[in-house]
Amino acid sequence: MNFKQAAQDILADVGGAENVTNMTHCATRLRLNLADRSLADDEKISAIPGVLNVVYQAGQYQILIGTEVPKLYAEFEQAVAVARGDAPLATNQESTDKGSIISRIFSAISAIFAPLLPALAGSGILRGLLILATQVGFIKTGTGTYTILYAASMSVFYFLPILLAFTSAKRFGASPYLSALIGSALLYPDFINLMGKAGNGVVTHFFGIPAVLMNYNSTVVPIILAIWAYSYLYKWLDKHVPESLKLVVLPMVSLLVMVPLTIIVIGPLGVYSGEAIAAFVNWLIARSSILAGVVVGGGWSILVSMGIHWAVNPIMINNIANNGFDYICPWTFACNFAVIGATLGVWLKARDQKLRSFAVTGFVTIALSAIIEPTLFGLLVKNRKIWLAQIIGGMAGGAYLGLTKVVTNAFVFGSVTTFPAFIEKNGMNFLNAMVGLAIAFVVGAILAYFFTKRDEKLA
Structure with missing residues (x-):
C-alpha cells in the first residue's frame, strides 16, 4: 500500500x-470528524487501494485500513498540515537528512521543540506571574492556591522527557505513543525511589548489569538520544x-529493550557529560573569574539547548548553602538578559508580525520567569546569527559580572522578578x-538588530 498516495486520495475524497x-x-x-458529511464520497474512498471498508458511526467517518493504520495516519496528518499551510512540503525523512551534520542536528532540534513552544511559553508566563504574586504577598507559598498554580506552570518542565519523546518520535520516524511510554518509565515514582535520598549516581542492577540512576525530570539529551536509537x-x-503480531509483539519488544537500554547506557551519558561540565566550571572559576564569566555567560544557552545545564545547579546550591553566596548564578543572569536583548533587537528590525509577536512573548516570558527555552528553540537555534548575538551579549555581561565579583545570596533563575x-x-x-545585566542586554539587542534581516521569518 502506498500510504502517502492513499492519504492524499482520502483527503481529497472527504472534502x-x-x-x-x-x-x-x-x-x-482512520477516524475523522467532518464538518459536512455529504462532501465525503464513500464509493471513491472504498475504491482506494488499501481501504477495506467505510462506515459512519457515532458522528465519526471511519475508514477501515487494518493494523497498518498508524502509517496511513502519519501521512494523512502530514497531508492535512500541508494543505492548511501548517507544514512545509518537504518534511519527509529523505529531505531532512540532506546537508551537513551540523545542519541536520539543528534541523532535528528545531523539529523536536517547535511543537512544544506554546506550552513552554505559556508555562513560563504563568510561572513569572506566580513569582511576582508571591513576592508582593498576594499569594503565600505552601498554600493550596500556590501549589495548584505551581503545578500548572511547572508540569511542562517536569514531564519534558515525555513530551520530547513524543515529538522526537515524529521527527525520527518511531511510534510517538510507545516513545512517550519510554519517557514515562524514566519518571515513574518507583523507579525514582530507587535512588532513595542519595540522589543521582546511585547504582542498581538489571539482571546483574549495573545501572547508574539519575532523576530524569526536566532533562533533554537522554530522551532524545533514546528515541533516536529507538x-x-x-x-x-x-x-x-x-x-498479525504487531499489535502485541512490537510494543512489548520496544519497551523491553528500550527502557533498560536507556537507563543502563543512554541515560548515564547525560549524567557524566553534566558532571564534566560542572568540573570544568569549578576549574575555570579557580583560575579566572573574568574568563569564567565569559564562558558561562556566553555558553549557558548552549548548555540549556543540550539540557545539561542542570548539572551546574548543584554547585550553585552548594555554594549558597555553605558560603551564603554564589558567583555562577549571576553569569546565568547575563545569558538570560542577553536573550531578552536579542528578542528586542529582532522585534525592532523584523517586519514579519508572527516573528515580532514571538519575540515579544519571549521578552515577557524571560523577564518574568527566566525561562529561555521557548525563545532558544523557537528563534535562536533556527537562526545562528541571532544566537551568536545572544552569546556575545552573554559573554560581555558575564565578563563584567566576573570582573566585579557580583554574587547572589540565593539560588534563583535570572529574571527581573529575582533581582x-x-x-x-x-x-x-x-x-x-x-x-x-544592562551590558548583556544592550550588546545582545544591538547585535541581534544588525544580524536580523527585515524579511526574517519565524521558521
Whole structure:
C-alpha cells in the first residue's frame, strides 16, 4: 500500500482539509470528524487501494485500513498540515537528512521543540506571574492556591522527557505513543525511589548489569538520544514482525529493550557529560573569574539547548548553602538578559508580525520567569546569527559580572522578578549586577538588530 498516495486520495475524497475538523485512529481505523458529511464520497474512498471498508458511526467517518493504520495516519496528518499551510512540503525523512551534520542536528532540534513552544511559553508566563504574586504577598507559598498554580506552570518542565519523546518520535520516524511510554518509565515514582535520598549516581542492577540512576525530570539529551536509537529498532521491528503480531509483539519488544537500554547506557551519558561540565566550571572559576564569566555567560544557552545545564545547579546550591553566596548564578543572569536583548533587537528590525509577536512573548516570558527555552528553540537555534548575538551579549555581561565579583545570596533563575537575590550589605553588588545585566542586554539587542534581516521569518 502506498500510504502517502492513499492519504492524499482520502483527503481529497472527504472534502479536503477544510472539511476535517478532527482526526485520530484506533487499532484498525482512520477516524475523522467532518464538518459536512455529504462532501465525503464513500464509493471513491472504498475504491482506494488499501481501504477495506467505510462506515459512519457515532458522528465519526471511519475508514477501515487494518493494523497498518498508524502509517496511513502519519501521512494523512502530514497531508492535512500541508494543505492548511501548517507544514512545509518537504518534511519527509529523505529531505531532512540532506546537508551537513551540523545542519541536520539543528534541523532535528528545531523539529523536536517547535511543537512544544506554546506550552513552554505559556508555562513560563504563568510561572513569572506566580513569582511576582508571591513576592508582593498576594499569594503565600505552601498554600493550596500556590501549589495548584505551581503545578500548572511547572508540569511542562517536569514531564519534558515525555513530551520530547513524543515529538522526537515524529521527527525520527518511531511510534510517538510507545516513545512517550519510554519517557514515562524514566519518571515513574518507583523507579525514582530507587535512588532513595542519595540522589543521582546511585547504582542498581538489571539482571546483574549495573545501572547508574539519575532523576530524569526536566532533562533533554537522554530522551532524545533514546528515541533516536529507538527509531532504528522500531523500523526494524515494523519491517520484520508479521502484521498479525504487531499489535502485541512490537510494543512489548520496544519497551523491553528500550527502557533498560536507556537507563543502563543512554541515560548515564547525560549524567557524566553534566558532571564534566560542572568540573570544568569549578576549574575555570579557580583560575579566572573574568574568563569564567565569559564562558558561562556566553555558553549557558548552549548548555540549556543540550539540557545539561542542570548539572551546574548543584554547585550553585552548594555554594549558597555553605558560603551564603554564589558567583555562577549571576553569569546565568547575563545569558538570560542577553536573550531578552536579542528578542528586542529582532522585534525592532523584523517586519514579519508572527516573528515580532514571538519575540515579544519571549521578552515577557524571560523577564518574568527566566525561562529561555521557548525563545532558544523557537528563534535562536533556527537562526545562528541571532544566537551568536545572544552569546556575545552573554559573554560581555558575564565578563563584567566576573570582573566585579557580583554574587547572589540565593539560588534563583535570572529574571527581573529575582533581582532581590543581588541585594547585599555592600550596595555595590546590586549596582554592579544591574550594570552587568544592562551590558548583556544592550550588546545582545544591538547585535541581534544588525544580524536580523527585515524579511526574517519565524521558521
